[in-house]
Amino acid sequence: MKILYHHRTASRDGQSTHIEEMIGGLRANGHEVWECAPSVGGQDGGGGGSAGWVGRLKALLPKPLYELAEVAYSLVAYRRLVHSIRERRPDGIYERYNLFLLAGIWAKKRFGLPLILEVNAPMAIERAEYGGLALPGLAKRLEAYVWRRADWVLPVTEVLAQHLVSVGVDRRRIQVIPNGINEAHYRNLPTAEEAKRSLGLEGRLVIGFTGFVREWDRLDRIVAWIARQPVERNVHLLVIGDGPARAEIERCAADLKVADRLSFTGAVPRARVPELSMAFDIALQTALVPYASPLCLFEYLALSKTIVAPDQPNHHEILSHGVNAWLYDPADPQGIEKALETLATDQALSARIASAARDVIADKQLTWEQHARRVAGLMNAGLTKGAGAAS
Template sequence: MRILFHHRIASRDGQAVHIEELIAALERQGHETILVGPPGFTATAFGGSNPLVDRIKQAIPGALYELLEVAYNLKALLRLRAAVRRHRPDVIYERFSLFLFAGIWVRRLSGLPLLLEVNSPLYEERAKNDGLRLHWLGRWAQRLLWNRADAVLPVTGVLAGTIAEYGVPPARITVIPNGIDPTRFGSVPDTEAAKAALGLPPRMVLGFTGFIRGWNAVHRLIDFVAAHRDRLDLHILVVGDGPARDSLQDHARARGVADRLTISGIVGRDDVARMTAAFDIAVLPGLTPYSSPLKLFEYLQLGRAIVAPDTANIREVLTDGKDALLFDAAQDGALEDALLRLCGDAALRQRLGEQAKRTITEKSLTWDRNAERVVAIAEAAIGHAQGQLVGEAAATRV
């Protein structure tokens, strides 16, 4: 199968990981993929972004920037149509972006089925976090895009519920969570060797991987370490970087535990596993209620003891007491109680970690399995489209 993979991503972060891992899995299975998107994407270093886009976004009013997003469709349409004519794909697979209409336009012009991957409800997310100005346009665009795709592929059941509320028939919605390529995590050092390689002291390490934002609530780990410094020899390792880095370091200094916090900064994808291997306890202190965190699958594959919020999207993957300890995010002290329990019970940490790794296999949480499901959905959509063409041709003859 020839798959045209369309996106509008300028930064190389978790979004890029999803794209690259799924494409690699599809190609391992013998399918041909054609990546179509902003030309600077593949040249951007991991962790980087398009500086021109960043400057424009900061320099102009929000409403004008949103109109520029709509205007971008003219360029995207020309690029996408040229790719269709040159490569003659069987299907278009697109990563959902608010205001990106080129995919549904080309679907209408070419008759090619469109599969739409949805990682978040961008209208709601941007309205809450980014100060979206053109609310009416954003909500209209999201409804239009979700309803015009032949198949909508959200990463969680929670997100699938939101998509259904926009009028998309359940038969066109298939949940495909994020996954893992186990071969990337095949040869990592044991925990103590990983700590030594990173120059960490021989303490119990509480770890977090990813882009550091305020809502990640990593500051709660600092508060926990500060509160228990007299009885527990703990260290915090953050593998990643982000806008909340400085505030975390300031908070650690204010709590007197600056020497117990290490933030790696941006690291290459191939370095994530060897650094995460230093975690004794892998923590998700906070997360959005609809997400499928990439870090979660890394924690599982590495066999870490996991602490995570007891939310619906997390329960789609984890089971409390089996492969993780889940805490009630609305209850004061629940995260800290879970951490205390794990810090004091080595046998529990080992049991949860061993089961965590088995969960990957038991639930088929791999990119290869995701690719198989995408292909099956694409084949069904192609068959449906061909059936419609045959029906229309027969009706014309009559």
């Protein structure tokens, strides 16, 4: 099958990882895949921000004009899609949803191609809450317009699927496909002790976090908890990544006189993250929006680490408390600290949870190749019944 993968992502972060892995999974299943997307305008160092000229434009334009420019960009994307479709003659379109992006729906209607829409967040809500929207009404209307007209909509969690239903998407056209792992990245890794030795952390109980560190991750709480631990526990916080909250976390560690118990690797190539993460004894999944499917969670499972995560519905879709993870109450001011205390003092419990973690990948079929197989099956079903039913 020939598939055109359409997106508007121009940054190098978790979004690009999802894109690359899904394309790789489809190709591994024997399909021809072409990418139809803007050129990456710059590197964000894993920061998750807008890349290159996109970020500059966003900073310069008043918010209403920037949002109208996003809508207008659909014309540019549509021309690119039309050219790719005429050149490649794909059997269908797979699109990563983004707010104000209408080109995929237009191309689907014009060429009669099935369109599968991957949805990672309710962008109209997310941007209104975190980045601000000048035109929220327009954003919601266009979001619903796109969601309702795709042949299949693939939210990353059941929580997000319920939101799609609430705005009028037919439940029969929704298939939940979470994030996943590439098994090739988890072969021939060092042991935990070897990984610790390479980082100068031999003999320490390592609490680990991977990703772009922001204020809401509240790693300062972890530093404060470490400062209260007996010296003989030898607890250490290892952060694989960087971010705007780094300076404050390092300042907190210095103030509490535990700077020697905190390490940041800084931004590292994604290929190195698994080998470095093998040094973790306990892996942190910090607070996040209720509809998310965080990449690092699946990586922790693949590494067979003891996971500490907030007790919330999207995690219940993947994790079981006390079996393959330890879930804490995010509303409890000491929730994550209590979880760490429990696992730090009960090594047998921690070991049992870590041992069960890796099985989740196989039990729930959480590899990118398996996800791609499902996507191809849906695309084939769209071809069989004929595209346009959702138009």
